[in-house]
Amino acid sequence: MSNIVAIVGRPNVGKSTLYNRLTETRKAIVDDFSGVTRDRHYGVSEWTDHQFTVIDTGGYVANSADIFEAAIREQVEIAIEEASVILFMVDVTTGITDLDDEIATMLRKSKKPVFVVVNKLDNNALLSDATEFYSLGLGEIYSISSMTGSGTGELLDEVVKHFDDEVLEENTRPKYAIVGRPNVGKSSIINSLIGKDRNIVTPIAGTTRDSIHIHYNQYGHDFMLIDTAGMRKKTKVKENIEFYSVMRTIKALEEADVIILMIDAVEGIESQDINIFHLAEKNKKGIMVVVNKWDLIEKNNKTVKVFEEMIREKIAPFTDVPIVFTSVTEKQRVLKVIDVANQVYQNRARKIATSKLNEVMLPIIENYPPPSIKGKYVKIKYITQIAGSSPMFAFFCNLPQYVKEPYYRFIENKLRENFDFSGAPVQVWFRQK
Numbered sequence: 001m002s003n004i005v006a007i008v009g010r011p012n013v014g015k016s017t018l019y020n021r022l023t024e025t026r027k028a029i030v031d032d033f034s035g036v037t038r039d040r041h042y043g044v045s046e047w048t049d050h051q052f053t054v055i056d057t058g059g060y061v062a063n064s065a066d067i068f069e070a071a072i073r074e075q076v077e078i079a080i081e082e083a084s085v086i087l088f089m090v091d092v093t094t095g096i097t098d099l100d101d102e103i104a105t106m107l108r109k110s111k112k113p114v115f116v117v118v119n120k121l122d123n124n125a126l127l128s129d130a131t132e133f134y135s136l137g138l139g140e141i142y143s144i145s146s147m148t149g150s151g152t153g154e155l156l157d158e159v160v161k162h163f164d165d166e167v168l169e170e171n172t173r174p175k176y177a178i179v180g181r182p183n184v185g186k187s188s189i190i191n192s193l194i195g196k197d198r199n200i201v202t203p204i205a206g207t208t209r210d211s212i213h214i215h216y217n218q219y220g221h222d223f224m225l226i227d228t229a230g231m232r233k234k235t236k237v238k239e240n241i242e243f244y245s246v247m248r249t250i251k252a253l254e255e256a257d258v259i260i261l262m263i264d265a266v267e268g269i270e271s272q273d274i275n276i277f278h279l280a281e282k283n284k285k286g287i288m289v290v291v292n293k294w295d296l297i298e299k300n301n302k303t304v305k306v307f308e309e310m311i312r313e314k315i316a317p318f319t320d321v322p323i324v325f326t327s328v329t330e331k332q333r334v335l336k337v338i339d340v341a342n343q344v345y346q347n348r349a350r351k352i353a354t355s356k357l358n359e360v361m362l363p364i365i366e367n368y369p370p371p372s373i374k375g376k377y378v379k380i381k382y383i384t385q386i387a388g389s390s391p392m393f394a395f396f397c398n399l400p401q402y403v404k405e406p407y408y409r410f411i412e413n414k415l416r417e418n419f420d421f422s423g424a425p426v427q428v429w430f431r432q433k
């Protein structure tokens with residue numbers, strides 16, 4: 001079995017209490033290997049449809065302080081090597097100790113998913129105390145009470161997402177929404193992708209179609225298309241067509257992982273299209289541009305470049321966005337749209353290992369630190385990606401309030417230069433350490 005959850009942390013934080021709860025045994029199962037002086041506690045646990053093994057690394061007891069620290073370090077190392085998910089348990093009643101900090105430093109370098117589990121939150125009065133643990137630099141924190149079991153469900157909901165399960169659920173398929181003004185070619189591209197057995201393409205705006213989600217599974221691709229062209233409603237009032245289409249676009253935008261914004265090469269990009277960029281950004285979605293009807297443009301070898309520059313100028317500051325030139329009627333680059341949408345989907349889901357992130361970004365920051373204000377210098381200590389559906393990065397520093405907007409931009413640009421986030425939103429936060 002490949003789904004192993006390791007609980008690490010210093011003594012008395014409540015590891016074995018959680019372990020017992022997860023495995024529903026009062027007594028930990030002790031697996032005694034000959035020649036191994038340390039006991040390991042293994043147990044099988046289940047959550048929703050997932051079965052996994054839990055390891056309580058707290059089975060080691062030593063008297064000498066040096067051996068003890070070395071043991072903890074080793075436990076964490078083993079957990080990093082062997083586990084699929086690491087639960088780093090800390091205690092809200094004691095706050096962050098030196099040993100917690102030391103463990104956090106090791107875990108930040110690991111490539112495994114790490115969950116900071118703040119234990120002993122037996123009542124909500126302690127909730128605000130728990131936020132202290134964000135400064136461990138390991139992203140999201142999960143507040144629980146091992147004793148009462150509160151918060152463990154929410155924790156496990158997140159943990160199981162990191163498992164290697166064979167069964168892919170329906171909602172794990174990427175969702176791509178094709179949006180754009182009327183007549184840009186949305187219906188045409190959908191029909192071109194899914195074949196002629198699918199209904200009418202018509203140049204008349206306002207045609208009703210009922211299909212909203214289309215399952216596409218061909219040529220090694222498997223995703224859902226959200227068809228906003230198929231969601232038109234016949235309305236008498238012109239403004240309502242617009243309003244309705246905006247409403248549906250917003251909904252499609254909320255549902256989708258990647259927005260495929262289609263524009264007409266002849267008409268160019270307009271303010272409604274720019275609004276889509278704002279909406280996509282607000283909703284933290286991926287986005288790409290398709291310039292359709294490319295067959296209608298008279299071209300030379302500079303035309304693509306000129307168009308790209310024109311579009312990027314209009315969509316600024318959202319410039320790190322893929323642009324594909326298509327002709328649906330000439331069947332040019334239709335499948336490329338799907339390849340690029342897949343790429344944006346992956347860019348949005350991209351996770352950068354903490355070690356890599358710090359290795360790349362810290363030297364950049366050292367060469368170009370935030371400008372000092374009134375003689376005060378911002379010192380950025382480390383960087384961590386925060387768990388979420390889109391890339392978010394926390395830069396831990398002494399004086400986050402002194403970091404100004406241009407530096408946020410600079411950091412975002414450097415992240416984009418060094419890692420592929422094309423089409424994906426990137427959020428940067430400076431936080432107190």
Ligand code: GDP
Pocket residue numbers: 010011012013014015016017018058119120121122144145146147148
């Ligand atoms: P570990 O083995 O060192 O990880 O810690 P234990 O599971 O043995 O727990 C240490 C102590 O903390 C024990 O006295 C537990 O009863 C207590 N403890 C564990 N979880 C909780 C909790 O959620 N709330 C409170 N108040 N005490 C807890």
Ligand code: GDP
Pocket residue numbers: 180181182183184185186187188189201202203204205229292293294295296326327328329330
């Ligand atoms: P929608 O309103 O965005 O769904 O646009 P449609 O798919 O209904 O297309 C509107 C019109 O543009 C139709 O007459 C299509 O045949 C035409 N059209 C679509 N794609 C292209 C293209 O790549 N080149 C040309 N020349 N016409 C196209």
